Amino acid sequence: MSDSVKLMDVAIWRGDATGGAYEHFEVPAQESQTILDVVSWIQQNQDANLTYRYACRVGMCGSCAMMVNGTPRWTCRTHVKKVLDGNKLTVAPLRNLPVIKDLATDMDPFFDKWVEAEGVHHPSKTRDDAIELIDPKSSARVEANTGIECINCSICYAACDTVAGNTDYLGPAALQRSWTLYNDARDADKQGILDAVSGTGGCHNCHSQGSCAVHCPNDLNPMKAIAGLKRATAMSFLKNGR
Amino acid sequence: MLDIRLYMLQRLSALFMGPFVLIHIAVMIYAIQGGLSTGEILGRTQGSVTWFLFYAMFVIAVSVHSAIGLRVIVHEFLGLKGFALSTLTWTICVVLLFMGGRAVTAVTML
CATH class of the missing domain: 1.10.1060.10 (Alpha-helical ferredoxin)
Structure with a gap:
């Protein structure tokens, strides 16, 4: 990876119903990038075991909601630039629902x-x-x-x-x-x-x-x-x- | 935890409490203008059926309203539910009724 590419510090909650903790990943920032893009990049490039849920990717199905920097958001329609805190992102499973694994909750x-x-x-x-x-x-x-x-x-x-x-x-x-x-x-x-x-x-x-x-x-x-x-x-x- | 029955009881008790509070404060401000003593105030309230009914209804409204309000807070912050929550609700209501009742009888009974 080129040194000129800006890397974001992304904390992803990993675990299941019994408990878990945040795991940090370095993700290259891109010009136009959604939170779902970030999570998918981690799953495709750094840890294939990362579990999350999505379907339509265009804000119609309601599958991909997660907690982003402590706020519930639809990740497919949330641009990173809108929510990036300095250089950090925190992504967690939806509040008030039991966790199945990582970012996927039991609906x-x-x-x-x-x-x-x-x-x-x-x-x-x-x-x-x-x-x-x-x-x-x-x-x-x-x-x-x-x-x-x-x-x-x-x-x-x-x-x-x-x-x-x-x-x-x-x-x-x-x-x-x-x-x-x-x-x-x-x-x-x-x-x-x-x-x-x-x-x-x-x-x-x-x-x-x-x-x-x-x-x-x-x-x-x-x-x-x-x-x-x-x-x-x-x-x-x-x-x-x- | 808060069904329609408790919700209506709390809203209706609030409906009564609003004017009761305003009348209570207004009379207090009016009564002390001339420098009334405790004895003079009790001389006007003791034996008065009107003030007995006014403050008796006030105490009932406060007891019902507070017990339901505290029930909600205790459930959401401490997780108490079921029989224990109902027992606490009734206990708060009865204690407030008893304390308020004592005050009302002391001030309005001869």
């Missing part, structure tokens, strides 16, 4: 909570019925549209201090999904959604700190969705006692 708790939050479609029609026409300008549809670009990357879940302190908490992404379905005219079980988010791990545990909205790579606002759920559940409680 099961995250997706299990989508199901717990009734983040599934409850059909109102059969295949024999006519397709329901949706008014794109209706206030409910406009509200639902604010959350549909979620790519399930779990960055908001990793950023959330309430998740860190309360393992039962459903988390911002799952609750935002519930709010989207609650506002969807095609969903037939709105009370079921409110019941699902009103339990001991539900939306009422959110402290509105807003880390989810700050770190969401798609500029979504799960905190606002959770506030909507709090309003809807409070109205339901006053009207129906639940």
Whole structure:
């Protein structure tokens, strides 16, 4: 390697569910380089055993999120120049999720909570019925549209201090999904959604700190969705006692 | 840890506490303007059903609100959960009710 190539000091967390530590690598800096490029370079050139997860590389699949210098980020769309601290980079597995190995986390708790939050479609029609026409300008549809670009990357879940302190908490992404379905005219079980988010791990545990909205790579606002759920559940409680 | 029932209890108790706090502070400021002594204040509050009801409701709201708030903090910072957490919540509520109740009866009962 030429002496003129600038080398970055990259600390990568290595280990598994039982524990681990940071391992340092020297990685050549390039003009246009993402964090995922850096991690891939290490895996391809220095340690083939390095484990990490990615798929689309263009910010659509939500697979490659990691902690970069202590902040949850989508690594395929994060340029090194934006986050380089002097000459150092620190890359770790996502916070608030169990580690499988190195930079790959077990996403099961995250997706299990989508199901717990009734983040599934409850059909109102059969295949024999006519397709329901949706008014794109209706206030409910406009509200639902604010959350549909979620790519399930779990960055908001990793950023959330309430998740860190309360393992039962459903988390911002799952609750935002519930709010989207609650506002969807095609969903037939709105009370079921409110019941699902009103339990001991539900939306009422959110402290509105807003880390989810700050770190969401798609500029979504799960905190606002959770506030909507709090309003809807409070109205339901006053009207129906639940 | 915080379901809809506890959430509503905490919000509704806060709804009551807000005006109670303002009235309490406003009356205190008003009452001491002329240099009232403790004895003169007690002379006005003891035997007053209005002040008994006011401070009794105040104490109930504070006890409920504080117990639920501390429940959240204890769970998130110390990891206490389940039966132990519920026991602590109820204990805080009962202790505050008892202490507040003593103060209210001392100030408003003849």
